[in-house]
Amino acid sequence: MSLRKIANVVGLLQVFVALAMVAAAGVALGYGDGDAPAFLLSAGITAGVGLAAYRLTRFEGDLTQREGFAIVTLAWTATALFGSLPYLLTGVVESPMPAVFEAMSGFTTTGATIFRDIESLPHGILFWRSLTHWLGGMGIIVLVIAVLPFLGVGGMQLFQAEVPGPTPERLRPRITQTAKLLWFVYVGLTAAEAALYLLGGMGAFDAVNHAFATMATGGFSTRNASIAAYDSAYIHWVTVVFMYLAGVNFSLHFRAATGSFTYWKDREWRFFTGVVVAAAAVIAVVNLAAGSYGAAGVEPAIRDAVFQVVAIVTTTGFVSADYELWMPAAQMVLFALFFVGGMAGSTGGGVKAVRVLLLLKQTANELRRHLHPRAVLVARVGRKPVREEVMANIVGFVILYLLLCLAGAVAMSFLGMDLLTAIGASIATVGNVGPGFGDVGATDNYAWISDPALAVLSFLMLVGRLEIYTVLLLFHPEMWKRRKSFH
Amino acid sequence: MRVLVVGAGEVGFHLAKRLSEESQDVVLIESDPERAEFAQQHLDVLTLQGNGASLSVLEQAGIDSCSMMLAVTSRDEVNLIACLAAKRSGVRYTTARISNPDYYETGSVLSREHMGIDLMINPERECAWETFQILQSAAATDVAQFADGRVQLLGLQVKEGAKVAGKSLAQLGREMSDHHYITAAIVRDGITTIPDGDSVIQEGDHLYMLAPTTEVRDIPPLAGYDAYDLKRVMIAGGSAEGEYLARILEDHGVEVTILDHDRRRCLELAEALPRALVLHADATDLELLEMEGVAGIDGYVSATGNDETNLLSSLLAKTVGARKVVSLVHKFEYLPLVPRVGVDASVSPRMAAVNAILRYVRRGRVMAVASLAGIDAEAIEFRVDADSAVAGRRLRDLHLPANAVVGTLVRGEEVIVPRGDDEILAGDEVIIFAMPDAIPEIEALFDA
Numbered sequence: 035m036s037l038r039k040i041a042n043v044v045g046l047l048q049v050f051v052a053l054a055m056v057a058a059a060g061v062a063l064g065y066g067d068g069d070a071p072a073f074l075l076s077a078g079i080t081a082g083v084g085l086a087a088y089r090l091t092r093f094e095g096d097l098t099q100r101e102g103f104a105i106v107t108l109a110w111t112a113t114a115l116f117g118s119l120p121y122l123l124t125g126v127v128e129s130p131m132p133a134v135f136e137a138m139s140g141f142t143t144t145g146a147t148i149f150r151d152i153e154s155l156p157h158g159i160l161f162w163r164s165l166t167h168w169l170g171g172m173g174i175i176v177l178v179i180a181v182l183p184f185l186g187v188g189g190m191q192l193f194q195a196e197v198p199g200p201t202p203e204r205l206r207p208r209i210t211q212t213a214k215l216l217w218f219v220y221v222g223l224t225a226a227e228a229a230l231y232l233l234g235g236m237g238a239f240d241a242v243n244h245a246f247a248t249m250a251t252g253g254f255s256t257r258n259a260s261i262a263a264y265d266s267a268y269i270h271w272v273t274v275v276f277m278y279l280a281g282v283n284f285s286l287h288f289r290a291a292t293g294s295f296t297y298w299k300d301r302e303w304r305f306f307t308g309v310v311v312a313a314a315a316v317i318a319v320v321n322l323a324a325g326s327y328g329a330a331g332v333e334p335a336i337r338d339a340v341f342q343v344v345a346i347v348t349t350t351g352f353v354s355a356d357y358e359l360w361m362p363a364a365q366m367v368l369f370a371l372f373f374v375g376g377m378a379g380s381t382g383g384g385v386k387a388v389r390v391l392l393l394l395k396q397t398a399n400e401l402r403r404h405l406h407p408r409a410v411l412v413a414r415v416g417r418k419p420v421r422e423e424v425m426a427n428i429v430g431f432v433i434l435y436l437l438l439c440l441a442g443a444v445a446m447s448f449l450g451m452d453l454l455t456a457i458g459a460s461i462a463t464v465g466n467v468g469p470g471f472g473d474v475g476a477t478d479n480y481a482w483i484s485d486p487a488l489a490v491l492s493f494l495m496l497v498g499r500l501e502i503y504t505v506l507l508l509f510h511p512e513m514w515k516r517r518k519s520f521h
Numbered sequence: 522m523r524v525l526v527v528g529a530g531e532v533g534f535h536l537a538k539r540l541s542e543e544s545q546d547v548v549l550i551e552s553d554p555e556r557a558e559f560a561q562q563h564l565d566v567l568t569l570q571g572n573g574a575s576l577s578v579l580e581q582a583g584i585d586s587c588s589m590m591l592a593v594t595s596r597d598e599v600n601l602i603a604c605l606a607a608k609r610s611g612v613r614y615t616t617a618r619i620s621n622p623d624y625y626e627t628g629s630v631l632s633r634e635h636m637g638i639d640l641m642i643n644p645e646r647e648c649a650w651e652t653f654q655i656l657q658s659a660a661a662t663d664v665a666q667f668a669d670g671r672v673q674l675l676g677l678q679v680k681e682g683a684k685v686a687g688k689s690l691a692q693l694g695r696e697m698s699d700h701h702y703i704t705a706a707i708v709r710d711g712i713t714t715i716p717d718g719d720s721v722i723q724e725g726d727h728l729y730m731l732a733p734t735t736e737v738r739d740i741p742p743l744a745g746y747d748a749y750d751l752k753r754v755m756i757a758g759g760s761a762e763g764e765y766l767a768r769i770l771e772d773h774g775v776e777v778t779i780l781d782h783d784r785r786r787c788l789e790l791a792e793a794l795p796r797a798l799v800l801h802a803d804a805t806d807l808e809l810l811e812m813e814g815v816a817g818i819d820g821y822v823s824a825t826g827n828d829e830t831n832l833l834s835s836l837l838a839k840t841v842g843a844r845k846v847v848s849l850v851h852k853f854e855y856l857p858l859v860p861r862v863g864v865d866a867s868v869s870p871r872m873a874a875v876n877a878i879l880r881y882v883r884r885g886r887v888m889a890v891a892s893l894a895g896i897d898a899e900a901i902e903f904r905v906d907a908d909s910a911v912a913g914r915r916l917r918d919l920h921l922p923a924n925a926v927v928g929t930l931v932r933g934e935e936v937i938v939p940r941g942d943d944e945i946l947a948g949d950e951v952i953i954f955a956m957p958d959a960i961p962e963i964e965a966l967f968d969a
Contacts, residue, residue: 408780408809410787410799419792 035100035514038091043192044109045087047178051113052081054165055120062158065239069124069158076119083116102191103507106175110496113174114138120162126155131485138492139480140166141174142499143381145253145351145468148488150481152258157239163254164246170499171250171280171381172220173197180213196500197379205288219287220381224249227276234268248276251382253351253468259477260353267337270354274341278310281348281376301416306347306377306387313371314343317364324361339364347371349383351468358475369471372461373435383466383498385435389428392420396429434502439464442494449487459483463491464498523548524882525587525612527573527603528594529560531853531871532618532644536591536878541565542957543964548582552594574602576610584610591878593618593642604638616640616878620761640881647873649765652847653773655866656820657751660741662727662866665876666734667902667952668931673737674705674900674952678860679726680745691718701938702732702740705928705954706898711857713897715924715954727860729898731928731952733936751775751819755843757804757834758825759786762849762870764793766822771796778813780804804834807841816842824849835864900928900954903967907947911967917941922962925955 059073097105117137121127127136132148139146140163147163149155169177173196193209205212224245231241240256247254257263261273279287286303289296297303318339321327327335338355345352346368357368375384392413399411412419420428442460451459451473458470459480469476480488497505507513522545526537529551537547537560547566550573551557557570571578573592584590590607592600592615600617601624607615615638619625625641654664654673663676679686685693690704707716708727714720722728730740741747754770756763759781770777771794780800781787791799802809804825815821821843823834828850835848850856850867859867879899905912911919916927916939930937931950937943945951955963 406798406800406813408800408802410784410791410801412788412791414792414795417795422788 035098035104039093039095039097039101040104040108041087042091042093043105044112045084045089045091047109047174048080048084048112048116049088050174050178051116051169052077052084054169055080055162058120058158058162058165061161062156065157067156067158069120069156072123072125073120073158073162076116076123079119080116097191099191100507100513102194103504103513106192106196106500107496107505107508109175110141110500114141114492114496117141117166120159124156124159126159129485131488132481135480135488135492136163137166138495139468140252140254141170142466142495143167143171143250143252143349143383144463144466144495144499145247146463146474146480146491146495147254147468148479148481148483150479152256160243160256161239164243164252164256167250167252167254168224168246171252172217172284176213177217179210180217196504205285215288216284219284219291220249222291223276223279223287227272230272231269234266234272236264236269244273245276248273248350248352249280249381251277251280251348251350251376251380251466253345255352261341262354267333270337270341273352273354274337274344277344277348277350277352280350281306281344281380281382283377283379284381285379299416302377302388302391305391306374309371309374309387310340310343310347313347313367314340316367317343317360320361320364320367326360342368343371346467347374347382347384348376348380349465349467351462353469353476356476358471358477365471369461372465372467375465385432385465388415389432391415392425392428393432396425431502434506435464438494438497438502442490445490446487449484449490451487459487459491460494463494466495466498522546522589523583523587524589524591525550525579525582525584525607526566527590527592527600528618529553529556529568530593530595531851532593532874532878533591534560534564535853535871535875536593537564537566539875539879539957540882544961548587550578550582572599574599574606576606579603579606579610584612587612589614589616589882591616591882593874593878597621597624601638605636608637614639614881616642616881618642618644618874618878620645640878642874642877642881644870644874644877645761646765647877648762648849648868648870649769651873652762652766652822652824652849652868653769655847655868656754656770656822656845658737658741660744660746662860663729665900667900667929668936668950671734671931671934671936672929672952673732673734674928674954675730675732675737675740677728677730677741677744677746679722679724679728681724683724683743683745685722685728685743686724686745687721689719689721690716693722694718697743700739700743701736701936702730703926703928703938705729705731705900705926713956715898715926715956729900729954731900731954732938733929735936753814753818754778754820754822755810755813755815755818755838756780757810757821757823757838758831758849759783759790759799760824760826760849762868763822763824764790766824767794767797780809804830805837807837810838811841818843820845820847822847822849826851828852828855832859832862832864836862839863839865898954898956899960900952901960901963903951903953903963905945905947905949905951905967909947909967911945911951912947913944915942915944919945919966921953921966922955922959925953925959925963928952928954 055073055077059070062069062073114134114137118133121133121136127133136148175192175196205215227248228241228245243256286297318336322335341354342357373385374390375386376382378386378388395413403409413425439461443456446456446459455472455474458472459474462468462470524540524545525548526533527550529549537549541547549560549566549568552572554570557568561568569582590612592603594600597619604615604617617638619641620643655661660677661675665674704716706729707714753776756767756779767777767779777797779790779797780802782803784801787799787801804823815838821838823831825831831848835846839846845865847866848864850869927939929952930939
């Protein structure tokens with residue numbers, strides 16, 4: 035474990051964060067908000083500290099796996115800390131903790147906000163919020179790997195630690211090429227969505243911001259009422275389609291872009307899509323049967339059901355309807371979706387569909403083992419068997435995930451939240467969804483929450499985004515023990 | 522024709538023996554001095570001690586004048602190199618015994634188009650297919666197919682009180698004129714005879730019957746067996762043969778349970794076989810076998826790498842009530858033992874390889890051949906060309922040797938169980954059952 039190496043890489047990454055701030059300064063300047071100096075000052079501080087760390091240290095040899103975990107966790111922490119500077123220096127947030135929460139919520143693509151009145155925020159800040167989503171969605175480190183091949187083999191360690199899912203797929207022999215291709219698909223889909231928004235009559239600024247937030251499965255909107263602010267079925271459906279696409283493995287999109295449609299062959303895709311369709315159908319039927327859409331008709335009921343299901347399962351967290359007014363049965367289905375998440379290799383958070391699928395198969399196997407005590411049973415995705423170690427890793431992950439949700443909820447209740455809100459806030463942040471239930475529900479925000487609770491929730495967002503192991507390992511005593519090495 | 526056989530293991534030895542009995546000139550190359558010595562003493566072949574993949578040894582064996590190379594050592598790579606060297610030296614036909622599927626799968630660089638190896642035989646897979654065919658028939662001890670599977674040869678033992686017992690073939694032919702089959706050989710007390718109309722079938726006889734595949738199901742009841750469907754099979758032993766068989770059974774919708782004593786092998790099997798139930802258990806663990814429902818199971822195949830374990834495991838399964846028990850037997854010496862200890866049938870990967878290779882050796886007019894474990898006779902399939910001397914002649918005028926019989930004629934889609942008056946036409950496929958010493962004469966007859 036070399037702290038110098040870690041500081042070196044983390045420092046360099048901050049320079050990229052500073053560049054993003056310069057872009058936001060450009061937007062602020064363009065709209066004449068008068069916030070450009072604050073953004074440039076933030077960029078200066080971030081770049082200054084980053085460059086200092088980078089120049090005062092040296093990167094030698096290869097990265098070990100432990101160093102990879104440390105770099106990713108510390109880089110994300112530093113990014114959230116520096117990313118809070120624009121909020122503080124422009125004066126839209128008065129104290130540090132809410133600013134850090136907002137930045138963390140942005141980068142982790144959670145989309146939980148501490149702003150009560152979003153529409154009163156200046157353009158530069160709104161753009162910065164969306165930009166944090168967009169950078170965090172595909173991963174800052176993946177971006178840096180795509181641009182800078184200097185990490186060499188060590189890049190794979192970082193890539194693995196940052197990309198969601200059990201085992202990231204390499205599309206090309208070189209990790210740099212793979213990262214580039216993923217960003218290529220990401221940029222392409224974002225541009226397509228923004229263009230479709232424009233066609234639907236959304237303003238250019240809102241179109242870009244919502245496209246950023248959708249493709250990152252983030253959920254920050256430029257409107258207080260989120261997507262519900264647009265009374266347009268077209269805009270709702272465009273959002274549904276792109277939220278869904280953002281929740282699908284980007285490798286599949288890449289293959290589709292190169293002419294081979296392999297979606298149907300992918301078992302995780304079938305499962306993920308099956309869950310979406312089934313959940314949406316159940317909710318639509320429940321809501322229609324309850325008569326809550328009496329006058330509005332069938333299409334809005336189906337649209338809202340599909341929208342909310344996709345928004346929650348992909349962990350985007352946009353809102354087209356206040357789901358807390360739905361029938362308890364419909365709400366419960368949504369609640370269950372908080373634990374599914376997007377596909378591995380997507381920008382979505384949560385447990386990930388493939389893990390849920392494998393856990394279900396493993397459970398079926400355990401039942402079967404009672405009939406045949408000596409049976410050797412292997413869980414498989416399609417025909418592809420899953421190795422025992424991978425399965426154990428997945429079971430461990432899901433247990434940790436649930437424990438984390440529980441621990442978060444307990445912590446929130448100690449910090450004064452009621453039961454439903456505590457559970458809602460916990461699962462919405464660990465899963466990087468954004469809106470939860472109770473006082474952090476569909477139409478609420480996180481503005482009223484105390485600093486200590488915000489600190490805990492920020493931590494939960496980080497742990498959820500980096501898929502638990504990466505972060506928790508830093509708290510394992512053996513992680514920091516010195517080992518002799520030949521380097 | 523001069524034939525070069527590389528490897529004097531069970532397969533090579535048996536091949537050399539068969540071919541020399543059929544008046545071929547055989548040169549046998551073996552690297553192990555003791556085994557080479559043994560072959561020299563027991564076979565009428567030229568034996569060389571050396572590496573069959575070495576060009577100097579091949580030259581010494583007279584590779585220039587050989588028209589066929591059969592590389593059948595237990596090592597894939599040696600066999601491949603020997604075949605490639607033979608091809609370079611101008612040997613027309615090459616056959617390699619290959620167990621690793623990577624080498625023979627379509628698209629392999631070693632395939633026929635790329636390297637010119639004419640035939641790759643996988644003993645384990647051949648053996649698995651044979652086992653599957655035996656399992657499919659309740660009574661069969663041996664099964665072989667001819668004419669693209671339209672004709673089957675079935676070996677079975679006559680049960681006590683069977684319909685056919687105590688009757689002569691002529692009598693049976695009169696009583697059951699609606700049955701289409703021919704009794705091609707009778708094995709009694711280890712002696713094989715090609716029967717005629719006066720031969721009488723006795724209880725306990727081992728019969729070899731040829732019949733159209735569509736009517737094979739009618740044969741077992743004649744010998745006193747119930748007809749049955751293959752629904753559930755247990756395979757004890759995760760050997761290569763066991764795995765191939767499990768795959769074949771899976772593909773045919775049969776419910777498969779396979780067990781092995783090695784946990785790591787079990788994991789491999791569980792990964793390779795999506796539908797089979799894999800158990801980590803011993804092939805002789807009676808309690809477990811009973812718990813997993815061996816009683817009344819349609820088929821039980823013991824397929825470990827150990828012959829003794831296989832025989833013991835098969836016996837246990839038979840005792841507990843498995844309906845059909847097949848044992849994998851590697852050592853040729855054990856093959857005659859199988860019926861005596863009460864196991865229904867045995868299969869041997871090496872015998873399967875020998876059969877597959879012999880089928881190929883007699884290429885040209887000969888299309889298929891089956892050597893059968895425990896008996897000397899062979900079934901051979903010929904195609905009759907327009908210029909053949911036998912075309913247009915009646916069977917009774919052929920004057921076949923006494924120890925040979927025409928089993929079936931296949932004419933287009935039609936399968937004919939012939940009588941003496943039937944004529945052979947050009948284009949027919951003729952399946953003949955014969956003792957080895959009659960084979961050269963028959964080959965001459967059909968070649969002329």
